[in-house]
Amino acid sequence: MTSDQLITRDVVTAYFTDLQDRICLALENADGYGTFREDSWERPGGGGGRSRTMANGAVIEKGGVGFSAVHGEATEATLRTLNLTTPAEFFATGVSIVLHPNSPMVPIIHMNVRYFEMSTGQCWFGGGIDLTPHYVVDQDSVWFHQYLKTICDQNDQTYYPTFKNWADDYFFIPHRQETRGVGGIFFDYLKPTDEAHKASLFGFVQAVGNAFAPIYTHFMNQNRALPFGEREKQWQLLRRGRYVEFNLVWDRGTKFGLETNGRTESILMSMPPQANWIYDFRTEAGSQEERTLSLLRKGVDWVR
Template structure:
């Protein structure tokens, strides 16, 4: 009789990620088109990777709430070149025979029309090496254009509840990891209010693969309830030209992080990934203003003051 560990293969994990992409897209389409005569639907672009595997990139543009969004699934495989091993911190695996890798996951970035609705990002992924190593990674983080205390606390409490179901140590550890990861050193500010981030979660005797997979499933399943909540709560909040200009500036910071610091972007480009899918996270419009300084006492200044590590939201 097969154990639960043996039943959790790369095929079962891949199947979950494919289903997760389907369910998230359906939930977002429903939330975006609620109350509208004609809902905007995701456009699917199926692709194959020359080195092995492929994926489904789904994009939604000009929705009622979502101005541009991408929900991508991929399952790719191939030789782990020296640059790949370096990206994965696995240079010690380099031997006479080139190892192979298998990577699968779901990655999401949504850019809303209304500046009062936050940008959100999620990634859940699984890696497996022919050398026998395997691990999970991922997380969810929120980038409000305007940081609202009530919304930030709700978001972090939701993630804490998810983490606490598996290990009370997860939330404080992964929250701090997110603060450190989603940081823009050249701006000395965080990309947003963080969330949770984890990587290289490898099975052990104490925490078997089944437990890690259950945690990653819970994180993935949390995405749709979290973002549809913000879509419905903030979609009709008023805004004007000032708020839109601020939104474009904050999107600029988002671009800076993704292109300069994000490891996922670098890994995708260094492993000859599909450029359109890798850069699907870019906003439809972003602005840069030379030496912009928020007006003293403004909401913009208050937001910048909260873009720092270590804020206790729970």
């Protein structure tokens, strides 16, 4: 992309399709066994996408790397969200990823980068990346947040503190009063003021997207061989249950997909292969499980 190239929907879409390709290749290489299967689909109202899923890999038990570019008439719910009172068309494209590992010592990870346009002339970027370890390890959380802070600071030094706090608020399970994991960054409705600003925002979104593969392959390689037992596996299933609760009850992306008649299988590919709920479960005093719960809260300053 040249510096004077306009950032059109086609330019953004081309980047997202390439990003999906590169991430899938990096994950397959790091896993060493699992491969992605692809389902190409069309949305009845307009557009479509490519859903790529991996199952029963050496590290990744279930993973989804989805690309979509959809368009059509905006729903009433979407119009209300945007404070629009007249009918309008929308265009939305992005890449969305959730990976559930076999080992409870390897964290769950999520990333989404996206671009929206409305026929009213509005457009904006959004996205985020967050880490959900089954067991919170301080040095891993620090490494992850420092990586994201470096990316943010290279674009705008206000980004990390703003988007980190936004992630704490967004990836929060109100009915549990706990965060989904150790957070990360979240941003939405980044609206360009002119073409130069649009190029800058797109550059930031690209930096976030390009960071995904090196971040997660780091955790795959570092943690895949760590020992664990049945206790850790049972805890993993409980933490996956929390993941399901957030995605089905609170996640805006899930709601948007369902409201716009998206492909259900693609929308729900973020669900873990198995999860568990135990009535009134209590952690043991002094356990690693208790310590993990104590750190699933807003406002933890991981970058010291």
